[in-house]
Amino acid sequence: MENQQIKEAGLKVTAPRVKILGILENCGKRHMSAEDVYKELISQDEEIGLATVYRVLTQFEGAGLVCRRHFEGGQSVFELNSGEHHDHLVCIKCGKIVEFVDLTIEKRQAKIAADNAFQIEDHSLVVYGICGDCQNKR
């Protein structure tokens, strides 16, 4: 369960960490802001401060348990690290998020970086649009 993953990440097993990891795993929402996690904790009557949520998420990120995303809209969004890199399609109306991987794009990026003598460290690709459901709602 969560305890094991936290231990393996080299972190002490504490109630906030177990709770937060549990929420990320079972809450149903794959992409959550710190605030989202905090509200979920509150709704479960957990007494965990927002600062702790940020601290824990940042530690989880450092330990490779979660990934932090910077979509438009101010807040960072966190998701469990699935192991494989992926990019995102985000609906600007309802916030729906679709994940995708495209080898062609990944390869082109590598080529572009190489052509410019850049050694790639990371990249962020987010496509914003209106999802099918939201298109029909007009």
Next chain:
Amino acid sequence: MENQQIKEAGLKVTAPRVKILGILENCGKRHMSAEDVYKELISQDEEIGLATVYRVLTQFEGAGLVCRRHFEGGQSVFELNSGEHHDHLVCIKCGKIVEFVDLTIEKRQAKIAADNAFQIEDHSLVVYGICGDCQNKR
């Protein structure tokens, strides 16, 4: 000159707007944060408040004169709207920015969006890496 562009954008021609547009056009730095613009104004002994810089840049963005970018690092970065869309390669050591356009990537994005019934509105692709110069500096 600037006056014309501002008028055409449907904005009144005021000293702050003319000055700020002038800086974006002639300052030599293509990508500038609001703070960068503000400092440049200060160095030119202009008495323009940072709030006005933000206001004006946001208006310019709305009018299509500039584009706002959200690279990692907290601050938004602005650049003159060159008319053609492009993406960025950013050096995480020195901040150097290289612009690029890749039709293959653009097409793949369109296809991915279509496959998922999304109507694309916008997208952001930023590749972070270490530029040639910075690689040699180690």
Next chain:
DNA sequence: GTAAGAGTGAAAATCTTTCGCATCTTGATC
């Protein structure tokens, strides 16, 4: 030239995220 509506600077307010610190837990040890 004038008036009405826009725009401006400075300060205050927001919003998200991080810090400082007194207090509590965890996990290794006896």
Next chain:
DNA sequence: GATCAAGATGCGAAAGATTTTCACTCTTAC
């Protein structure tokens, strides 16, 4: 199981970026 140092936590304050408010000034249409 009791002990204890290192590490965590909660809370409020602080920070950094951007926006809003407000009293005053400027632009523009007439």
